[in-house]
Each structure stands twice: as C-alpha cells, then as structure tokens.
Amino acid sequence: MITLDVVYVVGGLFFAASAVLSAVDRENSRRWKNTLFWGLLAMSFLFGSRLGDLGNGALVISLVLLAGVRGLGQGRPATTTPEERRASAERRGDLLFVPALIIPTTALLGALVLKRVEIRGAHLLDPKQATLISLALGVVLALVVSVAWLRPPPLAPLQEGRRLLDIVGWAAILPQLLAALGVVFAAAGVGDVVGELAGSALPSGDRLAAVAAYTVGMAMFTVIMGNAFAAFPVMTAAVGLPLIVRRLGGDPAIMSAIGMLSGFCGTLMTPMAANFNIVPAALLGLPDRDGVIKVQLPTALLLLIGNTLLMYLLAFRR
Structure with missing residues (x-):
C-alpha cells in the first residue's frame, strides 16, 4: 500500500537535490546558507519521524534563524534562458497546459477511484490520505510526461525547481509552518x-x-x-x-x-x-x-x- 510516507520521501529527495545544486552554484554569494536551509528541510521530510519532538523543534528553529538573518540568496541555475522558454512556449502553444492538467486530474481520479482499488486484499493507496498521495503521484506523472515530451537536459527539472525555490525563498515553506501553528494553537x-x-x-x-x-x-x-x-x-x-x-x-x-x-x-x-x-x-x-x-x-x-x-x-x- 502506498502511504503518505512515500510523498515525504519524494519531497525530501527534491529538497536534498536542491541543497546539493545550491552548494555547487558559485554565482550565489549565500550558497552555503541555501544549502543548509534546504538540506535541513530535506532532513525534516526524510527523517522527521525519527528525530523526535526535540530534534524537530531544533530543526525548525534553525530554519527560522537561517531565513531571518539576511535571508537566503539567489543563484543562477544552469537551465534555459527566458528567451529559450518563450520560444518553446510559442512553438508548443496551449499544449503546454497538458502536464499542468495531469496533476488535478490524477488527484481527482485518486480521490474518487484509486482509493477503492485493492490488490490481493490490500488497498493500493492509503484511503485516509488518498487525495494527498494522488496529488503527489500527479506531480510525478506530469514530470515524466514533460521530460518525455520536451526532452530537456537531465538536470533541467531539478534546476528549474531550484530556480523557483531561490525566487520564492523561505516563503515556500510558510504554509507548512502555519499549518503546524494551527495544530499548536488547538493543542494549547x-x-x-x-x-x-x-x-x-x-x-x-x-x-x-x-x-x-x-x-x-x-x-x-x-x-x-x-x-x-x-x-x-x-x-x-x-x-x-x-x-x-x-x-x-x-x-x-x-x-x-x-x-x-x-x-x-x-x-x-x-x-x-x-x-x-x-x-x-x-x-x-x-x-x-x-x-x-x-x-x-x-x-x-x-x-x-x-x-x-x-x-x-x-x-x-x-
């Protein structure tokens, strides 16, 4: 059965890759801060259940300190230029929306159909988390379709993801932190x-x-x-x-x-x-x-x- 743990592993691997790519980006004057920030976040996703309350608390405080002291830096990922992306968009037109539509379609299919699918008496997806798991599956499927169709350089998806992370910065994890804050308020x-x-x-x-x-x-x-x-x-x-x-x-x-x-x-x-x-x-x-x-x-x-x-x-x- 596919559980939410698989989603955390996929997210953790992406943040770990972003940390590694940040470390080798010499164009970013704060590359080591970015590396540490995304590396700690990857650790949270991959090993959070094993760190315990104290370990996770220290990790979150470290993330806040890293982001709060002068913020994160912005590098220059080795990816396509704005002109190349514009030319690609003009060449393919509205078909570029297909990968984006795969994500909600897969999430809807998982919430309505896949959560009921059983293999040898076991559910294919954890029924309690079927929507979130299906959303993550949709992201992976959209990525596979995009790579097979557009044939970018091997590291282009990771570099593009890191480019967006660099632009958004620490605010990328704000929803996760605020959702956790809501649970803390309720428990208090x-x-x-x-x-x-x-x-x-x-x-x-x-x-x-x-x-x-x-x-x-x-x-x-x-x-x-x-x-x-x-x-x-x-x-x-x-x-x-x-x-x-x-x-x-x-x-x-x-x-x-x-x-x-x-x-x-x-x-x-x-x-x-x-x-x-x-x-x-x-x-x-x-x-x-x-x-x-x-x-x-x-x-x-x-x-x-x-x-x-x-x-x-x-x-x-x-």
Missing part, C-alpha cells in the same frame, strides 16, 4: 477559549449567527495566521463542532468544506499569506507591495458573504 486550548466566548455571546439556537461566527472567524483567524489550514483546527474546535454540529445538528462535511473556503477568503486579504500576496507582487515588480491584496479585497468579502449564506442554507438540510 485556544479553540476552547474562543468556543466559550462564542457560546456565551451568540443567541441560543440562532443558526445564522453560529454560521456567521464560524465563517467570519475562519476568515479573521486566517488574516492573523496567514493560512486557512492554521485557522481550521482552532475555529472548528471552537465554533464548528460544538455549536454548528452538536448543538444545531449541522452536517460536518458541508460545514468543513465551506468553512475552509471561508478561510481562503481571509487568505486573499492578508500580507501574512506572503507566498500568495507578497511574493507575486515582488516577482512581478509591482510598485505597491499590497497591490494584490487591494485588488482581491472586494472579491474576498463577496465570497465570504456567499459562503456564509451557502452554509446556512445547506448545512442544516438533513
């Missing part, structure tokens, strides 16, 4: 405190008030924490499960799905979501660092209202 009892406040403030039996508290709370916690995955365990433990599901009888699946969408509305409104809102502005050279957020803000607010109404209408129909 933040959700219980918020739940007590919400339970005492909201009118008893008022479905719309409970739903609005959950959706708006998801958006606001996401604005503060920078990631809906970090806000989800806190707000679900505080409002979603005790009020919407247990007290009012709402459908937990509908509540969770629309709740995450509400959190993503907060992602559109916060500079804390640096990898979504600040990094693109920097890559595009926009004069206003917060320009992306300002454009997204009206859409985010309208979507938040829509999500609140959808949950109110759909979550209590059973």
Whole structure:
C-alpha cells in the first residue's frame, strides 16, 4: 500500500537535490546558507519521524534563524534562458497546459477511484490520505510526461525547481509552518477559549449567527495566521463542532468544506499569506507591495458573504 510516507520521501529527495545544486552554484554569494536551509528541510521530510519532538523543534528553529538573518540568496541555475522558454512556449502553444492538467486530474481520479482499488486484499493507496498521495503521484506523472515530451537536459527539472525555490525563498515553506501553528494553537486550548466566548455571546439556537461566527472567524483567524489550514483546527474546535454540529445538528462535511473556503477568503486579504500576496507582487515588480491584496479585497468579502449564506442554507438540510 502506498502511504503518505512515500510523498515525504519524494519531497525530501527534491529538497536534498536542491541543497546539493545550491552548494555547487558559485554565482550565489549565500550558497552555503541555501544549502543548509534546504538540506535541513530535506532532513525534516526524510527523517522527521525519527528525530523526535526535540530534534524537530531544533530543526525548525534553525530554519527560522537561517531565513531571518539576511535571508537566503539567489543563484543562477544552469537551465534555459527566458528567451529559450518563450520560444518553446510559442512553438508548443496551449499544449503546454497538458502536464499542468495531469496533476488535478490524477488527484481527482485518486480521490474518487484509486482509493477503492485493492490488490490481493490490500488497498493500493492509503484511503485516509488518498487525495494527498494522488496529488503527489500527479506531480510525478506530469514530470515524466514533460521530460518525455520536451526532452530537456537531465538536470533541467531539478534546476528549474531550484530556480523557483531561490525566487520564492523561505516563503515556500510558510504554509507548512502555519499549518503546524494551527495544530499548536488547538493543542494549547485556544479553540476552547474562543468556543466559550462564542457560546456565551451568540443567541441560543440562532443558526445564522453560529454560521456567521464560524465563517467570519475562519476568515479573521486566517488574516492573523496567514493560512486557512492554521485557522481550521482552532475555529472548528471552537465554533464548528460544538455549536454548528452538536448543538444545531449541522452536517460536518458541508460545514468543513465551506468553512475552509471561508478561510481562503481571509487568505486573499492578508500580507501574512506572503507566498500568495507578497511574493507575486515582488516577482512581478509591482510598485505597491499590497497591490494584490487591494485588488482581491472586494472579491474576498463577496465570497465570504456567499459562503456564509451557502452554509446556512445547506448545512442544516438533513
């Protein structure tokens, strides 16, 4: 059976390759810092389950220190030039979207079909993690198709991956860190405190008030924490499960799905979501660092209202 451990190994090998390629890139004045940063991240993916809480904690602190002191450097990977990439894109046109579409197609196929496939009585994929595993399989399949079709130099995929890592820098792992922060907040009892406040403030039996508290709370916690995955365990433990599901009888699946969408509305409104809102502005050279957020803000607010109404209408129909 293919488990999530395989995904961690694939990710770890990629970060390890990025560390090695950074070490030999003499064009990067901070190459050893990049090497150590991506090497530590590779160690986390490959051996995190064996390092223990203390070891993983020390590793995370080391990553923060490396990124926080003058940041990471940017090298010059031995890959194609912008002109060569542009010429290739013009020559192949819209067919270049095929590898990108392979990834969501494989993820959908895995979530709906592959998780039910059994070989000699054992599941092909771990049913509990079928979507994530299928997503990783889609990435690998798209890479294989791209290499077979485009026939780049052998190291080109790794060099291109490292080029993107150098551009994005430490923000590439921000979602992972913020999601872990959400689990820490939940374990610390933040959700219980918020739940007590919400339970005492909201009118008893008022479905719309409970739903609005959950959706708006998801958006606001996401604005503060920078990631809906970090806000989800806190707000679900505080409002979603005790009020919407247990007290009012709402459908937990509908509540969770629309709740995450509400959190993503907060992602559109916060500079804390640096990898979504600040990094693109920097890559595009926009004069206003917060320009992306300002454009997204009206859409985010309208979507938040829509999500609140959808949950109110759909979550209590059973």
